[in-house]
Amino acid sequence: xxGVTQTPKFQVLKTxxxxxxxxxxxxxxxxxxxxxxxxxxxxxxxYYSASEGTTxxxxxPNGYNVSRLNKREFSLxxxxxxxxxxxxxxCASSEANANTGELFFGEGSRLxxx
Amino acid sequence: GxxxxxxxxxxxxxxGDSAVIKCTYSDSASNYFPWYKQELGKRPQLIIDIRSNVGxxxxxxxxxxxxxxxxxxxxxxxxxxxxxxAVYFCAASKxxxxxxxxxxxxxxxxxx
Numbered sequence: 001x002x003g004v005t006q007t008p009k010f011q012v013l014k015t016x017x018x019x020x021x022x023x024x025x026x027x028x029x030x031x032x033x034x035x036x037x038x039x040x041x042x043x044x045x046x047y048y049s050a051s052e053g054t055t056x057x058x059x060x061p062n063g064y065n066v067s068r069l070n071k072r073e074f075s076l077x078x079x080x081x082x083x084x085x086x087x088x089x090x091c092a093s094s095e096a097n098a099n100t101g102e103l104f105f106g107e108g109s110r111l112x113x114x
Numbered sequence: 115g116x117x118x119x120x121x122x123x124x125x126x127x128x129x130g131d132s133a134v135i136k137c138t139y140s141d142s143a144s145n146y147f148p149w150y151k152q153e154l155g156k157r158p159q160l161i162i163d164i165r166s167n168v169g170x171x172x173x174x175x176x177x178x179x180x181x182x183x184x185x186x187x188x189x190x191x192x193x194x195x196x197x198x199x200a201v202y203f204c205a206a207s208k209x210x211x212x213x214x215x216x217x218x219x220x221x222x223x224x225x226x
Contacts, residue, residue: 031211040123042203042218043158050211058213059115090157094211101146101210105157 002026006091006106013081013113021076021109023091031094032074033058033103034066036087043090049074081113116141118206120217127194128225135220137204138186144206147180147187148214152201161202162189165210194224 004025013019025032033048035058045058049068063085065077074093078085088110092103117140127133139147148163164171164178164187171178175194180187191198204217 033213035216040218042120043216045213045215048213056213059215101148101163101207101214102160103148103150103158103214105159107157 004091004093004104004106006089006109009107009109011109011111013078013111015082015113017081017113018077018079019081019111020078021089021091021111022073023075023106024073025091025093025104026072027093027095027104028071029093029095029104030071032068033092033094034064034074034076035090035092036060037090037108038087046076046089078111081111083113085111086113087111116144116206116208116215118204118215118217120204120220122220123218124221124223126223126225129194129196131194133191133194133198133222133224135189135202135204135222136186137188137206137217138184139206140185141206141208142182142185143208146207146210146212146214147178148205149176149178149189150203150205150216152203152219154200158203163210191222194222196224196226198222199224 034046035043047066052071091106145166150158152158177190205214207214
């Protein structure tokens with residue numbers, strides 16, 4: 001049981017390049033999320049998916065796109081990377097039922113845009 | 115949308131002392147308030163949560179209090195230990211199945 005797995009763990013891009021962060025969970029969770037973490041700014045929600053087939057914008061969606069490929073996988077795409085997107089990205093999943101709202105996070109992906 | 119403010123941004127205490135972190139939220143419809151701990155280089159992990167029908171919840175050395183009228187909630191850590199050193203995040207959402215909005219974090223340092 002690996003929990004939430006993110007790839008890659010580290011990536012360096014040049015301005016204008018594109019890339020996709022992959023996330024997969026093996027806990028059969030309905031909801032999945034992408035957050036970015038920057039010093040002094042906490043965890044900011046980029047996009048989330050409440051269930052397979054649905055996606056919604058979070059606090060900071062500009063410059064990103066997402067795909068909920070199936071119940072297990074939720075990818076984040078940067079079409080044209082900018083230095084302002086240098087950050088640590090966390091994927092998370094949640095059972096999201098009446099008993100618990102706990103988010104289970106992946107290990108994070110550190111992205112640097114030059 | 116929801117906005118969560120967290121204070122202080124850094125907190126240093128002596129081992130054995132208590133630590134208190136405070137958060138305020140803007141959306142009166144919020145009803146679920148978890149706290150996450152993130153150790154250096156690690157992922158955030160849930161340590162305790164509280165729902166709006168409860169004013170206080172305890173789990174060993176940690177406790178959370180909620181004041182819905184004032185729209186603020188707090189994390190209390192008693193008898194702090196060096197392993198409590200970490201960044202703590204508060205968060206809020208309308209339900210525990212809704213999107214979670216985080217505060218900016220508090221870096222707690224516990225000195226031996």
